Amino acid sequence: MTELESELEARLREVEDPLVGEDIVTMGLINDVTIDDGTASISLAFNTPFAPAELELGDAIRAAVKDVGLEPDLYAEAGEEHGFDEEVMPNVRNVVAVASGKGGVGKTTVAANLAAGLEQMGARVGLLDADIHGPNAPRVLPVEDDPGVTPQEKIVPPTADGVKVMSMGFLLGEEDDPAILRGPMVNNVMTHFFENVEWGALDYLIVDLPPGTGDASLDLVQTLPVAGVVIVTTPQQMAVDDARKGLRLFEKHHTPVLGIVENMSLYHCPNCDDVHDPFGRGGAEEIAEAYDVDLLGQIPIHADFGADGTAAPAVKLEDSPVREAMVELIDTIADHIGEVNRRKVAGMLDVGREEDKSPVDGSPPGGAPGSQGPPRGGPQGGPGPKL
Numbered sequence: 001m002t003e004l005e006s007e008l009e010a011r012l013r014e015v016e017d018p019l020v021g022e023d024i025v026t027m028g029l030i031n032d033v034t035i036d037d038g039t040a041s042i043s044l045a046f047n048t049p050f051a052p053a054e055l056e057l058g059d060a061i062r063a064a065v066k067d068v069g070l071e072p073d074l075y076a077e078a079g080e081e082h083g084f085d086e087e088v089m090p091n092v093r094n095v096v097a098v099a100s101g102k103g104g105v106g107k108t109t110v111a112a113n114l115a116a117g118l119e120q121m122g123a124r125v126g127l128l129d130a131d132i133h134g135p136n137a138p139r140v141l142p143v144e145d146d147p148g149v150t151p152q153e154k155i156v157p158p159t160a161d162g163v164k165v166m167s168m169g170f171l172l173g174e175e176d177d178p179a180i181l182r183g184p185m186v187n188n189v190m191t192h193f194f195e196n197v198e199w200g201a202l203d204y205l206i207v208d209l210p211p212g213t214g215d216a217s218l219d220l221v222q223t224l225p226v227a228g229v230v231i232v233t234t235p236q237q238m239a240v241d242d243a244r245k246g247l248r249l250f251e252k253h254h255t256p257v258l259g260i261v262e263n264m265s266l267y268h269c270p271n272c273d274d275v276h277d278p279f280g281r282g283g284a285e286e287i288a289e290a291y292d293v294d295l296l297g298q299i300p301i302h303a304d305f306g307a308d309g310t311a312a313p314a315v316k317l318e319d320s321p322v323r324e325a326m327v328e329l330i331d332t333i334a335d336h337i338g339e340v341n342r343r344k345v346a347g348m349l350d351v352g353r354e355e356d357k358s359p360v361d362g363s364p365p366g367g368a369p370g371s372q373g374p375p376r377g378g379p380q381g382g383p384g385p386k387l
Helices: 003-012 052-067 107-121 183-195 215-223 237-252 283-291 303-307 323-345
Strands: 030-036 039-044 071-076 095-100 125-129 163-167 204-208 226-233 257-262 295-298
Touching: 003 030, 003 052, 039 052, 052 071, 052 323, 095 107, 095 215, 095 237, 107 125, 107 163, 107 204, 107 226, 107 323, 183 215, 215 237, 226 237, 226 283, 226 323, 237 257, 237 283, 257 283, 257 323, 283 295, 295 323
Parallel strands: 039 071, 095 204, 095 226, 125 163, 125 204, 226 257, 257 295
Antiparallel strands: 030 039
16 A cells, blocks of 8 residues: 555545444445546445435545545445345335325325425435325326336336326326225235336335335335335324334334334414414324434424425425425435445444344344455446446
8 A cells, every 4th residue: 555545544534424423434435446647536335315414425535535635536336245235126226115104194295205305406216106095196296297108018107397206096097096905916016016117227216105014014125125214103192103013013124214204293373373283292202212213303284295285395395484394304314314324334234123133143134244444446347426
């Protein structure tokens, strides 16, 4: 190692992951470093495009490179060798499920706003409305065209302001027709949406699950490599109790729970400026404390947030009083996905509580250990997306 390489490595060891608290070299987040003609080309094991914390890390790495007199050239490269599945849906970088214990808590609205917000950041996003019996995502994200079909007879999802959307609602004869499907048929529909839809290359596929802990949720966690799950609840005790059951389902299947979103948490009266809590208070905090998961955000009751089937998600309504809360929520969720991904690379991912783990091997599947050595010279494969 030359003196310049040694100096660069030392400087990179000072760059700390803001959410994990370890330096990026120890975590194995640096795949390769090559120095050529005054430029340091660095391949990073990042898998969460546009997540604020990863953008912050990118800026810190650029500053470290410049500190030693080099120009930075950063790429993101993360794959099977880092613990990420490349067989089931190789063109989808992150599958994120949005779930709830019961219906009527605003799960679909959260999912649609999450998809729209990630797309607004610049990510390539798809939304799968897997709520077979209540496909409402197109109400929040109205699509621009009907689904298409490829020569290979795969469905081409229509787009809604940049987000690819697939929903059972597109396949029903009439808008008010019920989807009368039993368990095995639900599984077949889910598999069809995963295997026979031409999603293309996506940074995020948001899956809006049916409420409860039924076949669709089980099929998802047993079929797809899920980066994480967002649980949506209201402060109401019945919704909180059911949300606990959903959380336990994902824990038992070693699926990372990103945290809890509390919808309908408060009502700001437009006439008297008073704040009311018609559904109670503290439900989400109760779950977060009991299960050691994060409270991702609290969304107030407002007409812009799906109450009247608005023609656009609140996160894209510039003048909406709830937009700021939605932007903060989406930033937080993106950062939690990134933290899970980076912990996976570092072999630090720990999913589920101790009593749910196998007595033979308590580690969750897919947690490949990361490199603990210094940055390695020489490229391996082609460069990934620039950062």
